[in-house]
Amino acid sequence: QKEVEQDPGPLSVPEGAIVSLNCTYSNSAFQYFMWYRQYSRKGPELLMYTYSSGNKEDGRFTAQVDKSSKYISLFIRDSQPSDSATYLCAMSETSGSRLTFGEGTQLTVNP
């Protein structure tokens, strides 16, 4: 069983839709949770990060962590064609430990 599970998609939505991306994990020691966006043939860029449980909002993006369910989500409001990319969740146990990535969800926002 993978430590982090993420539906690879592909996910296709119309412009303006609300997008929900999710990851589940099995390691209860994970405390740091990140979402990265990766455009084709580029390196990942950090979108959102949270520590422990709770919600965090940044513009059109909202990250949620439910440690009791071992479930994290990223919501994108008013999605734009420029949001089309692969979204990777990542987690780590401590501040200095390695990142464990999900498989990535490929998102296409159609104009």
Place this chain on the structure above:
Amino acid sequence: GAVVSQHPSRVICKSGTSVKIECRSLDFQATTMFWYRQFPKQSLMLMATSNEGSKATYEQGVEKDKFLINHASLTLSTLTVTSAHPEDSSFYICSARSASGGTPYEQYFGPGTRLTVT
């Protein structure tokens, strides 16, 4: 700030040859650099962690004699794929963490190097 570059961005080599990929932190000092491999439509798999001035720590299943990592300075780490084979064809991505970076978020990724072995 926090820019990481990789060179080359793309390389094609013949089977049996060696290829060196450079990873540089341009505007900060990176005490730790990470090397990942990503196959098409798959996630990033950590290959090794390197700390400046010391030997790299390799993940289980990664051949250290095949993937040579050198972190000679606070701004440069290199990955050399020795005796490359077609199955080594992949997207190699480095990331760097600054000396003051105390959280996992403060790990900055390079743009990646696409290696094709023919």
